[in-house]
Amino acid sequence: MRYCFFLSCLFISLSSWAQRKSTSAESTLQIPSKQTPSKQTKLPSEKLTSTWAIGISTTTNSGIIGGFSFRRYWLNEGKSQSFAQIDADIIKDYREFTSPYSYNGRSYIEGKLNQLIVIRPEYGRRWTLLQKSAEGGPALKGIFTTGPSIGLQKPYYVDISYTNTATTQTTTLAVPYAKTLDNSYPKAFIIGDASFLNGFSEVKPVPGWHVKSALNLELESFKQNHMSLELGFCLDYFTKPIEMLNQTEGRGVYTTGYLTFFFGKSH
Template sequence: MPRFFFLWMILVVPFCIMGQRKSTAPQKKEINASASSWGIGVNTNTNSGLLGGFSFIKTFKNRSFINLDFTNTKDYREFDSPFSYNGKTYVEGKLNYLLNLRPEYGRQWALLKQSSDGGTSLNGRLATGPTLGIQKPYFVDIIYTDAAGKSIQTSVPMANALDNTYSKSVISGEGSFFSGFSEAKMVPGWHLKTALEFKFETLKQNYLALETGFIIDYFSQPVEILNQTTPRSVYTTGYVTFFFGKSK
């Protein structure tokens, strides 16, 4: 959480300063803030690494919008194993990935309008919709000894590497992210999002925007991410998304 607030200060404050500088200029006619627009974005959040996911947003003239997020949720207690094999690492005790697909509908309100000479506009947003959680096994590469005494290397779910399914096994590193999708299961849920959008118009009706806010996800059943931890049904996330888009 401290990392998120530090990132929030670094990224949001410059947008506010730009908006303040513009506000000191002579007042001109305001642009049409209710124009429709679309945008694509990249996300970082408190439950992920630097790259947390991707977003697509479509805003309508009546100030409603639809949005689609695809993100990865990590447990805040995750850490890389201090023991590496040939320089390869893995997440200690990680049993599953939790991938989230969030279609949502929302409304936005203008808190600071943008004048015709440019500057920054500020919108408040509230959205909700289903969360389609994908619980996918986390795979690791292991080296084990078979009944004939032969050393074999393979990729297995972390759960099998921990339950002595493979005798005399050693985890040699993280497996492929794409392994295990055939074993993934859906965990439906619902989410609520509150956000602020700092929007900066550029040339030819293109725009750059920064959206920052909080999301709460509630799943229909507890999701287990780490070994020997209590599975949770509720996850909260602070996030920042950078959008590039076009107004109509």
């Protein structure tokens, strides 16, 4: 009986010791896993408030480069945006033609009396017609603008070869083309176009108004830079006819088709 009681106590003691050993070993072998806190913090997205763009144009009433534009948009959450713009364009008469006579390869416009430079400050609206897809790509915008037209009527200058009858000395002069028609320089002949800068001191301003409508294809943007192509139509009305060609009635209304390449930045 005592022997059985002794065995029972020994068994209970061994079981308790084994249980404590197992618990100790388990706590020793288990290494708590380290949880690295996430360091990714999202910066608040910057909201674009405005966009500026510089444009180079070619028009139906000019050469390859017909003018320059500066435009600024005020962006909002809607599908339309307001913008302000200023243009500086050269307008030519559709009846102009280059003289068939040339001197050393130089040419000039036959019968041209005045050049017309137009400054157009304007206010406009832009509407989104086709939005960009989620993967990117172009967007199509509709454009309408209006504002004053400031016409600068500048005399057209040509270089002439003129022989002074008093001194028999031959000189080259830059004179208004109109002076070659009124016998101011007898026995002179035209060499070619003079510098475009000649005649700015004789500019006459002619006020007017204009309207423009266009489609703007906004190309894929990179970072905050963007490019777009704009194809449109402009109508200028001036308060008095502008005489541009000799023996040709002046006009007060000019219509122009244009294509402008814009490059700009948003911020």
